[in-house]
Amino acid sequence: MMCTMIAQQFRINGSGKAGSGWFKVDQASVSYDHPFDMPLEYSLNLDFTSQSGLPGARVAVELDAASARTLVDAIQEVMRQAQAGGFVG
Amino acid sequence: MYTTDQYEGMLAETVILPGYHADLINAYFARPLGAGPFPGIVLIHHLPGWDEWYRETTRKFAAYGYVALCPNLYFREGHGTPEDVAAKVRGEGGIADDQVLGDVGAALAMLQALPYIDGKVGVFGTCSGGRHAYLAACRIPGFAALVDCWGGRVVMIKEELSPKQPVAPVDYTSDLSCPVLGLFGNDDHGPTPEQVNTLEETLKKHGKDYVFHRYDGAGHGFFYHNRPSYRQEQATDGWNKIFTFLEKTLKGSK
Numbered sequence: 517m518m519c520t521m522i523a524q525q526f527r528i529n530g531s532g533k534a535g536s537g538w539f540k541v542d543q544a545s546v547s548y549d550h551p552f553d554m555p556l557e558y559s560l561n562l563d564f565t566s567q568s569g570l571p572g573a574r575v576a577v578e579l580d581a582a583s584a585r586t587l588v589d590a591i592q593e594v595m596r597q598a599q600a601g602g603f604v605g
Numbered sequence: 606m607y608t609t610d611q612y613e614g615m616l617a618e619t620v621i622l623p624g625y626h627a628d629l630i631n632a633y634f635a636r637p638l639g640a641g642p643f644p645g646i647v648l649i650h651h652l653p654g655w656d657e658w659y660r661e662t663t664r665k666f667a668a669y670g671y672v673a674l675c676p677n678l679y680f681r682e683g684h685g686t687p688e689d690v691a692a693k694v695r696g697e698g699g700i701a702d703d704q705v706l707g708d709v710g711a712a713l714a715m716l717q718a719l720p721y722i723d724g725k726v727g728v729f730g731t732c733s734g735g736r737h738a739y740l741a742a743c744r745i746p747g748f749a750a751l752v753d754c755w756g757g758r759v760v761m762i763k764e765e766l767s768p769k770q771p772v773a774p775v776d777y778t779s780d781l782s783c784p785v786l787g788l789f790g791n792d793d794h795g796p797t798p799e800q801v802n803t804l805e806e807t808l809k810k811h812g813k814d815y816v817f818h819r820y821d822g823a824g825h826g827f828f829y830h831n832r833p834s835y836r837q838e839q840a841t842d843g844w845n846k847i848f849t850f851l852e853k854t855l856k857g858s859k
Binding site for chain 2 (some may be wrong): 519520521523525543547549550552555556557561563565570571572574576583
């Protein structure tokens with residue numbers, strides 16, 4: 517559980533749902549660093565937030581490395597099918 | 606050493622102090638009751654934030670007779686649960702070393718100005734806080750003891766340097782002016798045992814006063830009783846080592 521500082525942050529356009537309901541998310545960060553909850557030394561952490569919102573306006577997921585890779589593959593495959601089906605503008 | 610016939614009391618509260626660039630930030634403060642004089646300690650929190658473990662640990666130092674102050678290095682990031690604020694900082698790749706030094710220097714100055722401080726103040730940190738504590742003990746004059754608990758990235762390769770962390774703390778070792786206690790787990794990935802070797806060699810080369818304890822069966826964060834990394838035996842021994850070291854360096858016991 518070191519402080520790897522391995523992180524990327526970028527703008528997105530979407531909505532996220534947390535305890536308080538739906539809110540706009542315009543920023544995502546991906547890091548491989550300390551999890552807060554997963555009982556692991558490291559995890560792949562996804563945070564979807566709103567730049568204008570409080571830090572609590574956050575949708576958070578912590579995944580082990582295998583799950584993170586599976587997720588990436590699934591997103592790629594789903595987007596490929598959506599593109600092929602003409603659903604992506 | 607606590608005995609059952611002794612009076613014990615403390616005051617613990619959130620305070621405000623002017624940090625880096627005179628920005629007002631909050632800090633958690635705990636001190637033993639009484640006129641003192643007491644030695645002081647600045648606690649530098651870890652990447653998971655200004656969290657419950659650090660508030661507990663601040664009170665632990667007060668219970669052991671130290672005036673303890675733990676500045677909230679993430680104050681400028683807004684407010685929420687410590688976890689949400691820390692997640693924001695994590696996503697941004699941490700905070701700048703200069704800002705940390707400004708806040709830690711302000712915490713030291715605040716402690717030194719208190720009427721019940723005896724003049725000696727140490728610095729303690731774990732994880733990224735261990736790194737920052739090492740940096741602070743090198744860059745800020747006035748600390749009388751350094752406790753570095755598994756500080757990662759004290760030793761850094763060139764590719765790890767960034768605008769926020771432009772210099773590896775180990776490169777400031779010649780400026781270190783206080784005794785050092787280092788606690789490390791031999792299963793840690795950051796710092797690795799090899800990086801701890803490098804740090805030790807550097808301290809030796811510069812003739813610094815240091816003691817390292819390196820624990821088998823422990824990785825990173827082995828004091829964190831709320832995480833699976835907790836190792837009871839090593840943590841108990843580590844705390845004993847810390848308070849023995851601080852007795853000697855800050856309280857002057859032989």
